[in-house]
Amino acid sequence: MKNIVLIGFMGTGKTSTGRVLAQKLGAAFLDLDQEIEAEEGMAIPAIFAQKGEPYFRAAEHRMVERVAARQNAVISTGGGTVKDPANVALLRQSGVIVCLTADVDTILMRTASKGERPVLDKEDKGDRRRAVETLIEERRPLYRQADFSVDTSRLSPLQVVEEILHYL
Template structure:
C-alpha cells in the first residue's frame, strides 16, 4: 500500500486522524513532529526557542527524507512541512497526499493551549485569530499538492477516517493514479 500522508494547518486533526486511520488500515503510523522530537532529543517548542525555525525545518526535512521511502505507513506531517517543496515531492512520490482543513474558529479552539504551537504562542487571543488567518492565506497555495481534501471542522476523527477511506477507494475504482 502506498503511504497516506496527512497535511494541513495545525489543529486540523492530522495526528488524531492519522493514528485512527493507521489502526483501521493495519498500517504503521508516524507523526513527523514526534519523530523529530525523539530523534533530536528536545521538544519542538524548545527547538524553536533554542535553535530557531531554520534549524527545525532542516531537522524536519531530514525526517521527511527518512520516512518518505517507507510503505504501508500513515504519515502525519507538521503544519509547516508543506513549506518546503522538496518535502512534498519526497512524500508525494510514494504516497497519497490528503489535506485536512478546518475553519478558523475550529482551528482557534483546537490550538488554544499555549506552549505547544511555537508559531502561534507569541500571539494573544485576538492576534491568534489574525495569525491563523494570515498563515492559512499564506499556505493555501501550498496545500494544492493534495490529491484530495477533507474538512474536519464538524467531523469526528472517525468520520474523517471514513471519508479518507471512501475517497481512496473512489480513486482506485476510478482508475486514478493512486490505484
C-alpha cells in the same frame, strides 16, 4: 500499500486522524513531529526556542527523507512541512497526499493553549484569530497540492477516516 500522507494547518487533526487511520488499515503510523522530538530528545517548542526555526526545518526535512522511504505507512506531517517544495516532492512520490482542513473557529479552539505552537505564538501579536487567518492565507496554495481534502471541523477522527477511505 503506498503511504497515506496527511498535510494541513495546525489543529486540523492530522495526528489524531492519522493514528485512527493507521489502526484501521493495520499500517504503521509515523508522526513527523513525534519522530523529530524523539530524534532530538526535545519537544518542538524547545527546539524552536533553543535552536531556532531553520534548525527545526532542517531536522524536519531529514525526517521527511526517512519516512518517505518507507511503505505501508500513514504519515502525519507538521503544518509547515509543505513549505519546502522538496518535502512535497518526496511525499508525493511516496504516496497519496490528503489535506485536512478546518474553519478558523475550530482551529482557534484546537490550538488555544499557548506555548505548544511556536509558529502561531510568534505570529500572534495579541490577536490569535488574525495570526491563524494570516498563516492560513499564506499557506493555502501549498495545501492545495494535495490529491484531495477533507474538512474536519464538524467530524470526529473516526468520521474523518471514513471520509478518507471513501476517497481512496
